[in-house]
Amino acid sequence: MNWQMHLNKLRWVVLSMVMFMLILLPFLHLYQSYVAAHAYDLLSPAEKLIYDSMELISAPFVSDPETDLNSFKGTSWSGKLFGITLSDPLALLGQITASKHIYWPFVVTALIPILYSLLLGRFYCGWICPATFLYELNDNLGTWLKRAGLPISQRRLDRRIKYMVLLAGMVIGMLSSAVVFAAIYPPAIIGREIYYAIAVGGFGTGMVFFLLTLLFDLLVARRGFCRYICPGGALYALLGRFRVIRIQRNVLSCNDCAKCNTVCQFGLDPWHDDFGQECNNCSACIAICPTEALIFKIKTTDTTYQGAGHLGQEYKKQQGEKKPSPGEL
Amino acid sequence: MYRRQFIQSLVVAGLGSLIQDESKAARYQTSMRFIRPPGALSEHDFESRCIRCGQCGEICPNRCIQFFDTQNGLASLDTPYIIPREQACILCMKCGEVCPTGAIQKIEREAGSILQFVKMGQARVDEQLCLSFQGKTCGVCYRACPLQDIAIRIGMLEQPHVSTACVGCGLCERSCIQIPQAIRIIPNQQGKQVT
Numbered sequence: 001m002n003w004q005m006h007l008n009k010l011r012w013v014v015l016s017m018v019m020f021m022l023i024l025l026p027f028l029h030l031y032q033s034y035v036a037a038h039a040y041d042l043l044s045p046a047e048k049l050i051y052d053s054m055e056l057i058s059a060p061f062v063s064d065p066e067t068d069l070n071s072f073k074g075t076s077w078s079g080k081l082f083g084i085t086l087s088d089p090l091a092l093l094g095q096i097t098a099s100k101h102i103y104w105p106f107v108v109t110a111l112i113p114i115l116y117s118l119l120l121g122r123f124y125c126g127w128i129c130p131a132t133f134l135y136e137l138n139d140n141l142g143t144w145l146k147r148a149g150l151p152i153s154q155r156r157l158d159r160r161i162k163y164m165v166l167l168a169g170m171v172i173g174m175l176s177s178a179v180v181f182a183a184i185y186p187p188a189i190i191g192r193e194i195y196y197a198i199a200v201g202g203f204g205t206g207m208v209f210f211l212l213t214l215l216f217d218l219l220v221a222r223r224g225f226c227r228y229i230c231p232g233g234a235l236y237a238l239l240g241r242f243r244v245i246r247i248q249r250n251v252l253s254c255n256d257c258a259k260c261n262t263v264c265q266f267g268l269d270p271w272h273d274d275f276g277q278e279c280n281n282c283s284a285c286i287a288i289c290p291t292e293a294l295i296f297k298i299k300t301t302d303t304t305y306q307g308a309g310h311l312g313q314e315y316k317k318q319q320g321e322k323k324p325s326p327g328e329l
Numbered sequence: 330m331y332r333r334q335f336i337q338s339l340v341v342a343g344l345g346s347l348i349q350d351e352s353k354a355a356r357y358q359t360s361m362r363f364i365r366p367p368g369a370l371s372e373h374d375f376e377s378r379c380i381r382c383g384q385c386g387e388i389c390p391n392r393c394i395q396f397f398d399t400q401n402g403l404a405s406l407d408t409p410y411i412i413p414r415e416q417a418c419i420l421c422m423k424c425g426e427v428c429p430t431g432a433i434q435k436i437e438r439e440a441g442s443i444l445q446f447v448k449m450g451q452a453r454v455d456e457q458l459c460l461s462f463q464g465k466t467c468g469v470c471y472r473a474c475p476l477q478d479i480a481i482r483i484g485m486l487e488q489p490h491v492s493t494a495c496v497g498c499g500l501c502e503r504s505c506i507q508i509p510q511a512i513r514i515i516p517n518q519q520g521k522q523v524t
Contacts, residue, residue: 066390078384099377101378105429106431109429179380192407
């Protein structure tokens with residue numbers, strides 16, 4: 001039994017937890033400000049509900065909510081987790097290009113994400129990014145709409161567009177002295193907009209942009225934003241170019257069913273050993289493979305096409321064998 | 330090729346709006362008189378350093394920090410600001426502590442360093458509006474000030490006199506009982522950099 005086929009479920013647990021935290025933290029912030037104001041009696045019933053439920057959730061973990069909750073702040077763009085500040089490498093890149101100045105304490109906060117990107121490639125994209133959570137649900141919606149008979153376009157664009165977006169973002173950032181990535185990078189938008197909606201009072205402009213990207217994914221290209229436009233995805237792909245963990249196809253047990261190609265939302269071609277730097281390690285192909293031919297391996301290069309799977313029809317034809325009768329299988 | 334021209338014009342308009350006409354920015358409009366959080370760098374440096382993570386607003390116990398939508402131009406989209414009349418800064422200095430990028434500098438929560446490094450703005454009294462200057466003893470702004478007798482002194486009939494030591498937290502403007510308020514913060518866009 002291959003344990004790796006359960007990784008996709010684990011990934012969904014992780015993605016849901018990130019989303020849950022993004023929704024929980026603004027409520028905790030409200031709770032914290034109510035505590036700081038010592039104003040329980042003055043709260044409206046809805047605010048009392050927030051106060052009570054957040055007290056229930058946080059009570060086992062904090063003794064003094066007013067100060068202890070300060071160690072959980074922010075979003076996946078930049079935030080504090082257990083008192084450790086972590087920042088997105090794209091935020092660092094955007095800030096350095098916009099301000100033309102390196103602020104070292106900020107560089108330190110991006111080290112852990114940079115490190116795991118070097119080792120695991122677009123791990124963030126598949127396993128943490130809160131926008132991925134919504135984009136994958138959006139992709140499922142697209143599949144249902146397609147089954148219902150709506151014409152869903154699955155156009156293929158050029159993967160290199162996102163590297164141009166990354167470059168353009170850096171140049172525009174330099175010219176305008178503002179971190180433009182913050183306005184077009186979906187995970188940053190999602191975290192911020194959830195906070196606005198809960199604690200500030202209503203979504204901002206970012207949400208309009210995000211909804212447009214959902215439509216783009218639905219109407220133009222499958223997971224199009226992540227694959228073709230996202231500057232963060234481009235940066236992670238570049239960082240993970242020499243990553244050490246890759247999905248590999250075991251040609252001996254592959255039966256050419258091509259389910260992996262269908263399930264891959266990034267439109268990669270695991271069936272022909274084509275992963276490249278775009279793979280976000282989501283492991284959906286591992287989970288769906290009926291013969292356990294796909295597996296994570298420690299390897300620094302991709303394998304070139306190994307030919308038809310040895311359990312498949314094509315291979316048997318090449319070997320000059322007869323089609324196996326149902327009895328033989 | 331109408332579609333191509335249309336898309337081109339969209340792109341040009343988008344890029345054009347990024348390079349803002351400074352005179353149109355809301356900071357020069359009296360209706361959008363805002364201050365940046367305490368310890369913020371000068372306006373230009375602040376916009377280029379801030380990564381719009383929103384942690385300053387999330388840690389603010391007084392919930393005075395708000396975030397720009399597009400009303401101040403795209404360059405300051407999602408950056409934090411404070412409108413003192415709506416909710417003023419209580420100088421807790423937590424935003425500087427949590428800011429990962431140094432756009433808001435870390436400043437110790439202690440009168441000496443606050444006076445030295447914080448300069449969000451400067452309060453100014455409108456003597457035509459102020460009750461005390463009209464002979465009706467008030468003194469609310471003086472009592473709201475966290476730096477009493479340093480930033481604001483009180484004269485006859487509780488008439489407020491603001492000194493240049495004022496850091497611009499806006500608690501006086503927030504508390505003024507006159508409508509419109511008789512004391513306002515004149516924002517300082519230069520910041521005071523911690524060396």
